[in-house]
Amino acid sequence: GAGVSQSPRYKVAKRGQDVALRCDPISGHVSLFWYQQALGQGPEFLTYFQNEAQLDKSGLPSDRFFAERPEGSVSTLKIQRTQQEDSAVYLCASSPGTGGSGVGNQPQHFGDGTRLSIL
Amino acid sequence: RKEVEQDPGPFNVPEGATVAFNCTYSNSASQSFFWYRQDCRKEPKLLMSVYSSGNEDGRFTAQLNRASQYISLLIRDSKLSDSATYLCVVNIGWDTGRRALTFGSGTRLQVQP
Numbered sequence: 001g002a003g004v005s006q007s008p009r010y011k012v013a014k015r016g017q018d019v020a021l022r023c024d025p026i027s028g029h030v031s032l033f034w035y036q037q038a039l040g041q042g043p044e045f046l047t048y049f050q051n052e053a054q055l056d057k058s059g060l061p062s063d064r065f066f067a068e069r070p071e072g073s074v075s076t077l078k079i080q081r082t083q084q085e086d087s088a089v090y091l092c093a094s095s096p097g098t099g100g101s102g103v104g105n106q107p108q109h110f111g112d113g114t115r116l117s118i119l
Numbered sequence: 120r121k122e123v124e125q126d127p128g129p130f131n132v133p134e135g136a137t138v139a140f141n142c143t144y145s146n147s148a149s150q151s152f153f154w155y156r157q158d159c160r161k162e163p164k165l166l167m168s169v170y171s172s173g174n175e176d177g178r179f180t181a182q183l184n185r186a187s188q189y190i191s192l193l194i195r196d197s198k199l200s201d202s203a204t205y206l207c208v209v210n211i212g213w214d215t216g217r218r219a220l221t222f223g224s225g226t227r228l229q230v231q232p
Contacts, residue, residue, distance in 0.1 A: 042206050042222030107153050110162040
């Protein structure tokens with residue numbers, strides 16, 4: 001399809017397990033963002049990639065969270081030793097952004113998200 | 120204080136009504152502003168960008184007031200299908216090199232028949 005694709009749509013894991021969430025951005029989009037959305041809140045920034053470079057990871061809540069985009073297209077967000085407070089919807093967004101002044105001025109296109117529940 | 124603040128609502132309005140939402144933001148250097156719409160258990164979708172001179176898209180009008188650091192969204196002739204959460208979005212950290220967008224918590228609108 002033409003949009004941002006995320007998988008899985010739903011993930012249930014036991015506390016302490018590791019999980020991996022996948023994002024396939026719109027083809028050709030340089031910029032990729034991960035957000036975390038808790039119930040009743042707006043999305044909160046986790047990390048940003050320009051191509052394969054992770055330029056901003058200031059929103060990652062702990063060192064248990066790790067993201068990569070090795071070939072500049074598909075990205076994976078990994079959460080190690082999951083905790084109950086990690087339960088949320090994880091949204092991926094992409095924008096054409098060629099870096100510099102373009103990126104922050106462009107709207108972002110979101111995937112359906114992965115709803116993560118930690119038991 | 121949150122960087123982007125919105126009244127959470129809910130705003131309950133009858134069909135055909137006009138409703139307006141405001142949003143305030145913390146950084147006067149912010150450059151880009153958007154309204155997104157989010158339906159229950161769905162992803163946010165861009166509704167419209169907000170331009171300095173204000174802009175209109177059908178029944179929707181967006182305004183920016185830089186001096187007071189707020190943006191607004193006006194919906195005329197509300198439809199049942201307008202029921203959703205409206206997210207105010209700003210590139211707050213623009214002047215510090217941050218490229219991510221900052222979202223408000225959203226304003227919930229319920230249009231009733």
